[in-house]
Amino acid sequence: MxxxxxxxxxxxxxxxGRARELTAVLTYMAQHYELADADCGKLAKAAKEVGIQEMxxxxxxxxxxxxxxxxxxxxxxxxxxxxxTIPEMLEADIALEQQAVAMYNTAAQDCAKAGDHVTQAxxxxxxxxxxxxxxxxxNIKGHLDQLGDAYLVTLMG
Numbered sequence: 564m565x566x567x568x569x570x571x572x573x574x575x576x577x578x579x580g581r582a583r584e585l586t587a588v589l590t591y592m593a594q595h596y597e598l599a600d601a602d603c604g605k606l607a608k609a610a611k612e613v614g615i616q617e618m619x620x621x622x623x624x625x626x627x628x629x630x631x632x633x634x635x636x637x638x639x640x641x642x643x644x645x646x647x648t649i650p651e652m653l654e655a656d657i658a659l660e661q662q663a664v665a666m667y668n669t670a671a672q673d674c675a676k677a678g679d680h681v682t683q684a685x686x687x688x689x690x691x692x693x694x695x696x697x698x699x700x701x702n703i704k705g706h707l708d709q710l711g712d713a714y715l716v717t718l719m720g
Contacts, residue, residue: 569676569677569678569679570631570632570677570679572673572677573631573673573674573677573679573682574628574631574632574633576670576673576674576682576686577624577627577628577631577633577635577670577682578624578628578633578635578636579640579666579670580620580624580663580666580667580670580686580689581621581624581625581628581635581636582636582638582639582640583639583640583662583663583666584617584618584620584621584624584663585621585636585637585638585639585640586639586640586641586643586659587613587614587617587620587659587660587663588614588617588618588621588639589639589643590614590643590644590655590656590659591610591611591613591614591617591656592610592611592614593643593645594607594610594614594652594656595607595608595610595611595614597645597646598610598649598652602719602720603649603715603718603719604718604719604720605717605718605719605720606649606703606718609699609703613696613699616692616696620689620692623685623689624685624689627681627682627685631682649707649715650704650707650708653700653703653704653707654704656696656700657697657700657701657704660693660694660696660697660700661697663690663693664690664693664694664697667686667687667689667690667693668690670686671683671686671687671690674686
């Protein structure tokens, strides 16, 4: 990186990304518990798997922050919503992922401008994984919207 200001900007983006990932981890794990308790095993498993992927993203951001001399946040960037219906969960999950995609696109561009192509590549890789999460949640929501309770029954157990 060309200067200390650029390094700070990159670390700030990484920390914002980490806070977003911590929000996602807590959100998806809370949904996992709620869905498992409601006997929606397949959907609970999907929430847990995405939550674990988000945990890895948070770890990747933290490791890069430490490498660059920063101190990773331990706080999520939003309050965790609980007690939603399944359609509400899916809508919230899609929005959470879309916000991350927008943030990471901007972060990757700023990292490139700062000359930190390693961090840029990290944001691009995680961005692609977030897009896959959007696709997963959008597909589930689409099936639920189209088929209603008949589809919901397939997610039970």
